[in-house]
Amino acid sequence: LKDYKIGRRKWDIGKLLYLDNITPEDVIKRWRDEEISNGSEEEESGSENEEDDDDGNFFKKLDNTSILSAGTEVIDRSLPAYDQEELKSKWSEEGSGLSLIRGRFLTGHADDDEE
Amino acid sequence: MVPPPLMYTGHVDFRMRLVLATLSGRTIKIEKIRSDDMEPGLRDYEVSFLRLLEAVTNGSVIEISYTGTTVVYKPGLIVNGTVTHICPLTRAVGYFIEPILLLAPFGKSALNLTVKGVTSNAVDLGVDTIRTAIFPLYNKFGIMRQELRVIKRGSLPLGGGEVNVFLPHVLLQPQTLHAAVSAPAVSKIRGVAYSTRVSPASVNRIIDGARSVLNVTGCETFIFSDVARGEESGKSPGFGVSLVAETRSGWCYCSEAVGSAGEAPEDVGERAARALLEEVANGGMVSRCQAKTLVVLMVLGKEDVGRVLLGKGVIDEGFVRLLRDIKTMWGTEARLKEFEGNDFDEDEDDEEREKAEEYVLSIKGVGFVNSSKKIA
Structure with a gap:
């Protein structure tokens, strides 16, 4: 898996950050899409409604914001929006998430092994 | 001599832009606020936030256009004091407390803020989260002794909650952060x-x-x-x-x-x-809802490079927008670089543990100083 990752062409987020001709939404899209197409695990969720005609919808979404449930940032929210179904499967007993948190939790009274 | 106002479009990051403007002392003009909407202009909670901002500062000038689609904000000094604010029920009190937390440490005196309204909803930080997760974040920057007391809890739709926030710690500038190490367990x-x-x-x-x-x-x-x-x-x-x-x-x-x-x-x-x-x-040091606060506090540090580890999920549109807004306000740029890890246990663990993708964010502080605090 490691080698595969290195070989792939990636957008460098550090470079994309301040390219003013690219909107912040596009920055994230480019940066993440690259990886989605390569089939790595992803927690992005913004694919529901703007998939169909990309650009047209994209700008509309920003303007038409009277609906509270629209995008994440649009209503200036502080809590992130999660895709509940995805999380449910990810964190179920045999979900894919568990390997991600292995070693991140100190268990029981084992006090100082890790750090 | 007065620099022209910074221009922004739309209502995204409304609170954050006002906060940054207050801290940087720059006048900002926000245009086209929901100008294509069925109900154009500012929402009640946004106006309410402007009022609150007016209450904790002295000398702020806020001009809202007739249609409410343009706001000019000329920041004054942060004075704090004792303030009671009644929040509209459309947003939780966290919507109002969160940005105020960023301002209060750089004011003239302690802030004793009482807010009334809805104490938790699904989009704004709940009062418990502020107390248990946001305050510790401030501690990392040397901002201490915050208190938040929930006097009454208020749920949607009618609210009726009351929360008292006491922020006595006023300081010159936040400490520089050096936290580009592996995410803690x-x-x-x-x-x-x-x-x-x-x-x-x-x-x-x-x-x-x-x-x-x-x-x-x-x-x-x-x-x-x-x-x-x-x-x-x-x-x-x-x-x-x-x-x-x-x-x-x-x-x-x-x-x-x-x-x-x-x-x-x-x-x-x-x-x-x-x-x-x-x-x-x-991964990283913070969860998504803490990231923006973290970045702003880093920017406000003294002229020294601070570093922090961030999980990939933290970096989203809003995050990029914030970094760009910071650049327009202060002209400082952040660096994001993939985190390679700094250690040893790479080999043994690798098969069983997938590493989270993490980035190191480094920002040089702008050398901000609290304008009301005398240097002793």
Whole structure:
């Protein structure tokens, strides 16, 4: 898996950050899409409604914001929006998430092994 | 001599832009606020936030155009003092407290803020999260002694909550952060489950739900229950939970869930617990809802480069927008670089543990100084 990752062409987020001709939404899209197409695990969720005609919808979404449930940032929210179904499967007993948190939790009274 | 106002378009990041303007002392003009909307202009909560901003500052000038689609804000000095603010029910009190937390440490005196309204909803930071996860973040920057007291809890739709926030610590500038090390391990999980005007049993059901998901961590978990009774339970029935995964080094990850109509308490607990696991799995030092505060405090540091580790999930559109806004305000740029890890256990662990993708954010502080505080 490691080698595969290195070989792939990636957008460098550090470079994309301040390219003013690219909107912040596009920055994230480019940066993440690259990886989605390569089939790595992803927690992005913004694919529901703007998939169909990309650009047209994209700008509309920003303007038409009277609906509270629209995008994440649009209503200036502080809590992130999660895709509940995805999380449910990810964190179920045999979900894919568990390997991600292995070693991140100190268990029981084992006090100082890790750090 | 006065520099022209900075121009922004639209209502995104409304609060943050006003906060940055106040801190940087720059006049800003926000145009085209929902100008294509059926109801154009500022929403009630945005106007309410402007009022609050006016209350904690002295000499601010706020001009709202006739249609409400343009705002000019000329910031004054942050004075703090004792302020009572009645929030509209459209947003939770967290919407108002969160940006104020960024301003208060750089004011003239202590802030004693009482806010009334909805104490938790599904989009704004809940009061418990602010106390248990946001305050520790401020501690990392040397901003201490915050207090938040929930006097009454208020659920949607009618609210009726009351919260007192006391921020006595006024300082010159935040400390520089050096935290580009591996994400810390979680040593314990804490939480607060609350209910208002529903059977007290629902709190226990929330806790059971959360524990059932968190069991896989094997981590010590304790969730407090807070059943608001009588007067302290606001005007509407509701329940929710806020969870925090604490590490020894003082960083913490948080998540929150609020019961929606017809939802079982167990599900609310499970939702919050899964979100917490997600945040921990994301890696880095902070969870998503803490990231922006973190960046702003880093920028305000003295002229020295601060570094912090961030999980990939933290970096989203809003994050990019914030970094760009910071650039327009102060002209300082942040660097983001992939984190390669700094150690040893790479080989043994690798098969069983997928590494979260993490980035190191480095920002040079702008040498901000609190304009009301004398240098002793």
